[in-house]
Amino acid sequence: MSSDYLNAYQSLADYSNKISYTKISKVSYLLKLKAQCNSISDLDKKHKAWGERILQRKTFIHK
Numbered sequence: 001m002s003s004d005y006l007n008a009y010q011s012l013a014d015y016s017n018k019i020s021y022t023k024i025s026k027v028s029y030l031l032k033l034k035a036q037c038n039s040i041s042d043l044d045k046k047h048k049a050w051g052e053r054i055l056q057r058k059t060f061i062h063k
Helices: 003-007 015-060
Strands: none
Touching: none
């Protein structure tokens, strides 16, 4: 067997700090993406509401 194959089964204890940091980084990244998604969704809702108000004003003026 090659040593690379055996290395795949070594304990991850030596890398616990790196793994924790990676998990924290991933969670942080996912939270940022969720915040951006919510921001874009809110902006989209505001633009749709704004467009509807403009449309209502135009139809009110033309009546």
